[in-house]
Amino acid sequence: MPRQITAFSNPLVKRIRGLREKRHRKEERMFLAEGLRILTEAREAGRLPRYVFFAAESAHHRLVQELVDAVEKAGGEAIETDRDILHKLSGKDNPQAVVGVYDEFATGLDAVDRDRAGIWLVAQSLRDPGNLGTILRTGDAVGAGGLILIDDCVDPFSVEAVRASMGALFTQQIAHARWPDFLAWLRAGPGQLVGMSLDTDVDYQAPHYAAPTFILVGNEAQGLPDDYAAQCDLLVKMPMLGKADSLNAAVATAVMAYEVLNQRRRSQG
């Protein structure tokens, strides 16, 4: 039976609201996700929140009821609340009717089973949470296994990244590693490391990509460090006809990931 909270001063509300800050997320090892669509996708992927807050007026929505039942059955807590509290939790002027609080996932490389998928995305020092979430969403679409974050990336559990991922945070595996540890792990098994770089003449449509393909994108402003690029099996570049000679990191990753997917589709066809 859901309890009700409508007081701003409620300690749980204060604690959950704090999860919008990285420091508190790391202390609590929990993060926020908003919206019935994303929470339902998480549920379908086998992830249930520890806490779910929902607006009283959406209590009779079938998916909300199913979610609340599932959370309570799993030992979590469902909390009926109002728009003001949801606004306070989400920080959005127009808050979603449902907010979930999830335990952070483990992000060790040791949990990554590379044979599970033919495409893996790898991002180095990615700074923008929107880009990170968008790359997760693309990974979901192309059937990638997950996203491996190298060095100091933005937190994948930040509210902005979770939001931009549109639920893919729950379907994609997330790992985090320093570059030398990633390389050692990668070279201990099969895998082609393909770096996207402006310092190459190899057109991204020229190579035949071998599975599992690890698509590596560098930092938004700097691109890949030279010594990282030197360790790749291949460096490739999209054609760029314009003045700017660069693409958004999430866009470049997607164009590249669809090329690999299209090659696989042709070879199966």
Next chain:
Amino acid sequence: MPRQITAFSNPLVKRIRGLREKRHRKEERMFLAEGLRILTEAREAGRLPRYVFFAAESAHHRLVQELVDAVEKAGGEAIETDRDILHKLSGKDNPQAVVGVYDEFATGLDAVDRDRAGIWLVAQSLRDPGNLGTILRTGDAVGAGGLILIDDCVDPFSVEAVRASMGALFTQQIAHARWPDFLAWLRAGPGQLVGMSLDTDVDYQAPHYAAPTFILVGNEAQGLPDDYAAQCDLLVKMPMLGKADSLNAAVATAVMAYEVLNQRRRSQG
């Protein structure tokens, strides 16, 4: 000879700072762009700011000097200032050393010469300024002619959109139209209108695209309205293998635009 401004209360600083709000941009018909790289690309594309603010410590940078000279020669004004003022103008904690204030461009469809490019991007009710800027940047990369905004889109001259475009705002043509006016203009000349939709079984790699191709992307949350989709020459869909069955709007546009570009590259090869 640049004048110096270091007082927050300076009326020009207050006025320029106001351009971060749409209301003031529309009144003044001017907008902000930040960063030497973007301002230099604008200059190379033939666009000079009416005002250029630069940090005193970057006054001896060659590109800053060239920019200042060009602005003054063209009758604009160069203003030497400090980091605090630049922070105030840009709203960023770590402001760029140069901020330019440009006259808004005309955005009528009548200025669009469709024969100038084989790809045009069209976005309907796009809401996110980052997506809009990213689509402009992609347009620059694929050699598109420009971006046509349909119905109520986010302002392409917002600080966030200009930033995300990485200078492509100055190399891509921007037009704005209501849907019926766009359709009337489109049908008065050659052009294939290709809508991206989830409600089709046509794989985006199946058709042969005819130039000029107009790639139409819908609102981030709603996609294209059904009656807009019905007016397209073709509806296509990217394969999506995951749970979410959707892509970020800027990502979908880029994957589609590169498919058209790749077809053109093959037919020329």
